[in-house]
Amino acid sequence: MTKLKSILLCLLSVGVFGCNQSGEYTFTDGNQSQNVGSGQRDSRSGAIIKQELDEYGNLVDCGIGSSAKKLNLPNCNQVVSRRVEAIKRQRAATAQEIKKSQEDSESLISNKLAGNKLFTLPNGSKIRVKSRVVYNDEFNSLIINAIVEKVDSTSEVFENIFIGKTGRLTLNFVDSSDFDFLDPVTIPLNIEKGLSQNIRYRKKMGPTTSEIIGMKITAREPIESLREYNKVARIDVSFRP
Secondary structure, three states: OHHHHHHHHHHHOHHHHOOOOOEEEEEEOOOOEEEEEEEEEOOOOOOEEEEEEOOOOOEEEEEOOOHHHHHOOOEHHHHHHHHHHHHHHHHHHHHHHHHHHHHHHHHHHHOOEEEEEEEEOOOOOEEEEEEEEEEEOOOOEEEEEEEEEEEEOOHHHHHHOOOOOOOEEEEEEEOOOOOEOOOOEEEEOOHHHHHOOOOEEEEEEOOOOOOEEEEEEEEEEEOOOHHHHHOOOEEEEEEEO
16 A cells, blocks of 8 residues: 555656656676666656666666667666676786786796806815795795705815805806806805804705715895896806815
């Protein structure tokens, strides 16, 4: 009874105020539905007019159902549909951009600057130094890995390298024009001194647990920017026992 009275009151008041009757509608994209609101009825044509954001973020007039044709306006469902598709495309583009950024980052990390060099000590002993430098984007630093291996040396001479006070490795970063580009990095071979600088040392054992055939060394070095790392073409390693 109340609904009937409301309709009659609305019809009687058309000549003075017009009849603003809301009409709700729902947009469905096949997977989910969303209520996109209600519109207001035009007093002259009886068509329902609403405003929706289009795919460019602009607020535009549109019609609900057959009202669109009556008013020569775009259909609200179509406006919403185009907006939803634009959002999907933007999300897909953002996801692709994130994926590419991750791939580029992984490529940088796996782009290794490596070296392998044989050194002869004053007493005729030979050792080999293998080095590798990678960029760590999490800490914006270089991770330096080196392995000092015994090639032709007694165990005593080799172990003394890491006990003496003067031994060191120096890494020079060279650009494509064969000029030093970054400040060189010096790593002490003395284990006690290196540990105080947060450098890690790990023994590489031979067939028996008493024979040391190498020492693995890991250090970190802050770098100003990724741009600097990209300009490094190779590393030169020098050794002083």
